[in-house]
Amino acid sequence: MSRTTGNGNGGRPGQRLGGAARGEIPHQVDDAPFQPAEETPMTPAQERLYRASQWRMMWWKLKRHKLAVASGILLLLLYASTLISEVIAPYDLHSRFTDHIYAPPQSVHLFHEGAFVGPFVYGYDYKLNMENLQRVYTPDTSDVQPLRFFCSGDSYRFWGLVETDVHLVCPAKGGTLFLLGTDRLGRDMFSRIIYGARISLTIGLVGIAISFLLGIGIGGAAGYYGGWVDVGAQRGIEIIRAFPEIPLWLALSAALPVTWSPLWVYFGITVILGLLDWPGLARAVRAKLLSLREEDFATAAQLMGARPPRIIFRHLLPSFASHLIASATLSIPTMILGETALSFLGLGLRPPITSWGVLLSEAQNINVVALYPWLMLPVVPVIVVVLAFNFLGDGLRDAADPYG
Known part of the structure; x- marks a missing residue:
């Protein structure tokens, strides 16, 4: 039998309600069952957002960055064209037309x-x-x-x-x-730019692979172990960063033996670019792992007997993999510009290998450029690709933290 507490008038229901009407707060019925608050069901859109993975949320946010998406599509088309350069180019790389030397577009x-x-x-x-x-x-x-x-x-x-x-x-x-004219030997500039894209675009990918291997390995070890490992890595990074970048590029490129074949020179330039780009990535990885190694999931992996390499590459690095992808898209154009600068100065790739930097080396004479300005056209794809990578990198960086 339920029991109510009155307000001094015998506890009759009418007078109790009247007391509540005068501002008095009635006591709760002791025997009444607890009624939980009714939950509002999620809409399909809310449920889709709640169940989405971090990668899916990153993709949703990236799609709203129209310039980054357009840049990504452009880069995909350019890299796809390197697979069929011979088909796209009207002429062979070394075809010469002696009757049409310095012919305009x-x-x-x-x-x-x-x-x-x-x-x-x-x-x-x-x-x-x-x-x-x-x-x-x-x-x-x-x-x-x-x-x-x-x-x-x-x-x-x-x-x-x-x-x-x-x-x-x-x-x-x-x-x-001759869509873009010819050079001093009567070779079609458009065909040579198409062939040069294969070298200039891939050298950034190979270089970034070397840079990531060193940056993640050294930075991951420094951030996870700390102590003398961290001190040694930090001092090595500071020594490398203390040298001016461009003179160091020039010195290492000039040290490549002149007897090397063009293919070995290509790999030598990519290794040089990769060896000089890893310190910045290593510092970012180190800083991130210093904070993540104290998280509960890292401690749980240690207690379960997981080895440090497994903890680093299986548990810690995936936590900020999206940031690594954004960092890669911003580092590739630096390597493309590095190869272009070295080849333009005659210390990078050399003929018969053709890249955009090698093509620009023929435009060093300002008097020739004044007469035949289309020799400067190889700089256009360099600018387009660098801008596209930067726009894509900005979009990925903004989308890397979809919860922000």
Whole structure:
């Protein structure tokens, strides 16, 4: 039987309610069961967000960064093009046209004298300016040269395995197609830029792989073990960072033997770039592991008998893997610029290997550039790729902490 407590008038229900109406707080019924607060069910959108992993939340936040997404798509297309450089390029890397030395870029047209013809270029009229010895080319509007697509052109071995001559676009029979002009030997600049992308883009990936291997290994050991390991790593990083970066690049590149083959020079440059880029990453990894090693999950892994390498690479590093990815996208353009600078100064890659830096080395003479400005066009893809990597890196850095 339930019992109520009155307010001094015998505990009758009517008078009790009247007391509550006058501002008095009634006592709770002793025998009444406890009623928990009713939970509001989550909406499908809230449940989807609650169950999402950190990587999925990072992807959702990255998608809102339109510039970063566009930059990522552009980089994917550029790296995909390196797989089929021979197909995209109209000419072979070393094809020469001695009748068209320093020929200017040819514009692609669709209409000729008001009639639709399709993609075509006009031929050249050539004469030599005897005052400054400049080769002067003028379009010959009577020479219409339609373009061919998926056509036969210069032969090549695709990936060094299959002999073929298929190209995406080719000039008309007996015609020319110099979309970005030619150089001092009459070689097509557009084709050489396409081939150079394969070296300039991959050198950043190989270099960042070396940098990450050293940075994560040394920084992880310093942050996890501490003590003399941390002191030794920190002093080594400070010594390397004390040297000016560009002179150190130049000195190490100049130390490469001149007898090395172009392939060995390529690997030598990538190793140099990777060896000089790891200190910054090592410091970031060390700082992060110093805080994470005190977390409960790291202590639990130690008590269960896990070895330090397993704790570092299986438990600690995945906790900030998104930050490592963002750091990689910001380091790759530094290596691309480093290779371009070294090759431009003649201390990096050397012909017959072709990169954007090697192409720019032909533009060192300002007098030649003033007469033939299209020799500076290889700097355009360098700028585009560096900006794309920086925009993508900014987007990944903002999305790396989706809970922020």
